[in-house]
Amino acid sequence: MIKERSLKKIITFHTTTDAIGFERYCMENGIPGRLIPVPGEISAGCGMCWMVPLEKAEAADRLAEEGIMKTEGSFILTM
């Protein structure tokens, strides 16, 4: 079932290793979100990206913005 659409923060990665490393950090630190296939509207190096509801995206954003984890880009989509 396709769920009701809402605003999501999407974080993309250059490589699968970066994506899995990001997931591991988030899981170990209780940061919300999960890996999904990269939406067609976005072009990214790696085919998976981190998705989190926008209202819960602060912690994941910080990882990307402060360079704590390696990321490629950051987007807001309605999904």
Add this chain to the structure above:
Amino acid sequence: MIYLDNAATTLKKPESVIEAVTDAMRTMGNSSRGTHEVSLSTSRTIFDTRVKLAEFFGADDPENVIFTCNSTEALNIAIRGTVNDGDHVITSVLEHNSVLRPLYLLERERKVSLSFLSSDEKGDIDPEEIRKLIRPETKAIVVTHASNLTGNMTDIRRITEIAHEYGLLTIVDASQTAGSKKIDIKDMGIDILCFTGHKAMMGPQGTGGLVIGEGIDIRPFKVGGTGVKSYLTTQPEEYPARLEAGTMNGHGIAGLNAAVDFINSVGLDEIDSKEQGLMKRFHDGVKDITGIKIYGDFDAPRTAIVCLNIGDCDSGQVSDVLAVDYGIATRPGAHCAPLMHKALGTVSQGAVRVSFSYFNTFDEVDQAVKAVKEIAEELKI
């Protein structure tokens, strides 16, 4: 069977490794090919193994751990991906064909020239000889951490110190030492480490890899699908995808993951100490047998190998008697180390290589010593 051919491959693997492989075969999908749980869990296992191996070998970034099917593939990637037309490479007479043949091929294909560090009568090389071999076009030194024939270890720190004085790339074949000797690529000045998973690492065959130092550029060796950047007509630039194409050996890597855990749980020092104890017991038991000739330097750091001959008897015949009459597995012949045999004068006879693992026992050593004694007596040397 008493298995004493661990330098070829370790026969006894930790149960946890076997369980990890069979579990992976029941549950693993294809890494980097999707975000359903089966693919993701595979990606996680592979990532976890990179992290563990990075720590194991002293690398800062798990992305610099590249998986291959063995040391030979790793060495081919390292050598062919860094040496250019007209370069000069220094290597040694201790090397296995997994180093020599890629270099010989570059000699033919790319006008690369080669120089060889020589060995003394004990099978040791002198790092200072590097200075005499340097030329303006010298690009790299490719050297083994330990001979697969004699077990002699090379002084890697001294070799890389000298190599870096001249701006050379250092490529090290750790086939015989990874899993039984401490290796830290930063501490030891190793630019590219090539290792295999199925010998002292006690992992599955079909595993191995490179551990690459920071800032080292290696051209892709094989190109193909990576699960990322599908519309790029070239291999992605970033490690590890740059050097990994096609479906990974996820099952094997799961086993290698468990193998690293096992080694860490026992401790490298403990493993090395036990292996050295087995080797010393065997060496002490056979060295004074009439007619026995042992090769190698037993006064310097070494792996758990004893390489010997009995009189002039063909090594193949001795090894066959050990296997058939005594149930003891060893390796005779040339050991893919042609230059080492030439240096030792054992080209026609070969040599019998006896090699120990953490899982061998003193009782097995004693039986092997007894067997060698009886064979020597029978041959009336």
